[in-house]
Amino acid sequence: AQSVTQLGSHVSVSEGALVLLRCNYSSSVPPYLFWYVQYPNQGLQLLLKYTTGATLVKGINGFEAEFKKSETSFHLTKPSAHMSDAAEYFCAVSDRTGGFKTIFGAGTRLFVKA
């Protein structure tokens, strides 16, 4: 069975500081991994995804994530936070059949202080 754990339901950073949102997964098969972002009163949007190949994945808005198989992690980072990054972020994992077997984490709300 697959599972996703996001460490920290809330993360607060200052504008210009590093953003680090943690995600660990459990999967018995090589996974597909995703990060989604949800802005207030909106649906989730795909931020980035890892399927195969390069383990460092770049997404929209300057975010990136690195797949580390040995650590079963897929942490999301951004070198310099912007006020517009304030949102909720969801990590997700699926097996390689994709689709309905995608499991979402509980989410991490990012606050950005001026």
Added chain:
Amino acid sequence: NAGVTQTPKFRVLKTGQSMTLLCAQDMNHEYMYWYRQDPGMGLRLIHYSVGEGTTAKGEVPDGYNVSRLKKQNFLLGLESAAPSQTSVYFCASSSMIGYTFGSGTRLTVV
């Protein structure tokens, strides 16, 4: 714009009333889903469909029914609304990799 469209965006129901939420996608995706989102509980899968004419139960299916008569549409029905069904409902569709979500329906049952 291509994507997933949900209607209505807001609704207030009285306990015991029924309603249907409509989801439409124009990306020719096979898979479609209904989730509910509640504070502190993330996304919970209600029902899903792997193709036209097929539906299956997700994590929290009780009190809901669904239909997928056309590939592009996925309907979520509440037969007798209860206050516990107050939530934000999201529809999504997916290809093999990655989901596209609608903007949500905020439902309040009083």
